[in-house]
Amino acid sequence: MKTRESRLLMLFCSIQLLVLVLLLILTWHWGWSVLAMLTLLFALLYPFGWLTYKFWQQLNLPLMLLSNYVQRLHSGEDAVCPNQLQQSGLLAQLSKDIDNLAADRLRAEHQQQSLALLIELMFSNWSQPVCVFSGQGTLLYANPASNSLPGIARLVGSSYTDLGFEMTPAGLSHHLLHKGWQTQSIRYEWQGEQYWLFTAFDISQPLQQAELAIQTNLVRVLSHELRNSLTPMSSMADTLLCGDNWQESQVRKVLERVRQRANVLLEFVQRFASVSQLPPPRQEWFSFSAVLEQCNGLLKAGDQLEFSGEGRCYADPELFAQMLINLVKNALEASEEGERKVWVRCYCRDKSQVLQVDDCGAGFANLDNALTPLYTTKTGGSGIGLTLANVIISKHGGRIHLGNLPGGGARVELVWPLP
Structure with missing residues (x-):
């Protein structure tokens, strides 16, 4: 043509x-x-x-x-x-x-080179894997630490789908980086262009250390409880066996003490097992005042339990009753004899419900470890009450906050979302 x-x-x-x-x-x-x-x-x-x-x-x-x-x-x-x-x-x-x-293209190339240089300077020495993707999902950069990503290629210029990544509402994710890895993806803008910054952290070693610490603490507490119960029982049995002539009253006294120590040990085991056997919450509207009445059996002569705030609550009534009994029991035990008083308040704040339990005791001696499972500073305590409350409120999608009041006493605050 x-x-x-x-x-x-x-x-x-x-x-x-x-x-x-x-x-x-x-x-x-x-x-x-x-x-x-x-x-x-x-x-x-x-x-x-x-x-x-x-x-x-x-x-x-x-x-x-x-x-x-x-x-x-x-x-x-x-x-x-x-x-x-x-x-x-x-x-x-x-x-x-x-x-x-031509000028626009030259500026774009300079910007791209500036971005590549900036990324190289920022992440080349990082010990955590870092990958940078364009807004269209093309891999632009992968630092040397990303070689540790298991089974994931680092081919610059490849699409994120070709590398095994997928786009979720939370950002980029990879099916090989679920167990033992904590990932995060951030979308940001650089001179009018969209980019994705993907980072991964190997948390397998910290998890193993945390599991080992929990196991060590568990063994320590269980050993302590078992020793406290079994040592007196063994001592009383030795005393009884060393005698030639057994008196019925002495035998009954020893067996009664053995039964008391065994019941204490069984109660501890049952309370410990209840933390790991909690069912999923079945939330509904219920009368909070009716649930609070179940705590009246804990009160002795002279004890006071005051309630204020909302009379209705949205949660699992059975789990909340179990949790509230433990919190009120802890608050009463923390208060001084003769001045045992507990304040319970339930109200709504923004789109959340708040439950506060205050006492007039000495407060938390160690706030950093107060929520550590099986940790306690009380004589004869098991450290399960706050652990149980933390597990229950977590199942409701909420959080627990601990603090000491300025005028003395401790506060346990539970916050969970409204429907």
Whole structure:
């Protein structure tokens, strides 16, 4: 297929040929000789050829210059627009548009290089794996620590789907980084472009250390409880066995003490097992005052239990009754004898419910370890009451807060969402 320039050139040549034919016909009618007609033909061929060359040059030269100019810009050279293009209206505008596109591309490349340099400086020495994806999901950077990601390739330029990642409402995730890894993805904007920053933390060792600490603490508390119960029982049995003549009253006394220590130990085991056997909560609206009445059996003569706030509550009534009994029991035990008073308050704050249990005791001796399972500073305590409350409120999607009151006493605050 002929180009537009070739067609124009053929049209111009056709016009010139037509002019020559008309001149030859005219001279023929004038009676010119053949030699004269050929002489005229050869005389006109040179100017016509010169005009054809100039026409072709005027037609193609600006386009050739423009093409050369674009190629030099594409190769990254600092090209200057030719004068021939600056003098032509349409070509001058076209060259300006090309200049603007080239400048925009150069700025984009500089921004990309600046971003790559910034990312390299920030994350090259990180000990945690870091990957940077474009807004379209293309891997732009992966630091050296990302070599530790199990079974995940780090091919820069690949799509996140090809690398096994998937997009979730929380951001990027990978099915190989669930157990023993904590991942986080952040979407951010850099000079008008969207990017994803994906980080992964190997938490397998801290988890193992935490599990070992829990096991150590569990063994320590269980050993303590077992020793406290079994040592007196063993001592009383030895005393009884060393005697030759057993008296019925002495045997009954020893067996009664053995039964008391065994009941204490069984109660501890049952309370400990109840923490791990809690069912999922079945939340409903119920009368909080009715649940609080179950705590009246804990009160002795002179004890006070005051309640204020909302009379209705949305939670699992059975679990909350179990939790409230433990909290009120702890608050009464923390108060001084003769001045045992507990304040319970239930109210709504924003879109959450709040339950506060205050006492008039000495407060928490160690707030940092107060929620540690099986930790207690009370004589004869098991450290399960607050652990049970923490588990129950967590099952309701809430949190527990502990603190000491300025005027003395401790506060346990539970916050969980409203429906």
